[in-house]
Amino acid sequence: MIPLPSTLRIWLAAGVTDMRLGMPGLALKVQEALGRDPFAGDVYAFRFHEEWIASRAVSECAC
Known part of the structure; x- marks a missing residue:
């Protein structure tokens, strides 16, 4: 299990x-x-067809 901060x-x-x-x-x-800052360190989950894909990389993007 991955520990997550509270x-x-x-x-x-x-x-x-x-x-x-x-x-x-x-x-x-x-x-x-969502009206959120993608670089705030939160986790965002997107639905791709029938699968859920969680992406923390959005907050770590070097765009």
Whole structure:
């Protein structure tokens, strides 16, 4: 099990997300759809068809 800090926030994006957007596109989705800062250190989970993909890399993106 991966230990998570108690202050960590996990955000779930509703609907299906086109993962071909790449990290810059996902960061933009976080800003527009969730109204959050993608570089704040939170975890964002996006749904790709029938699978959930959690991405912390959005907050670590060097865009």
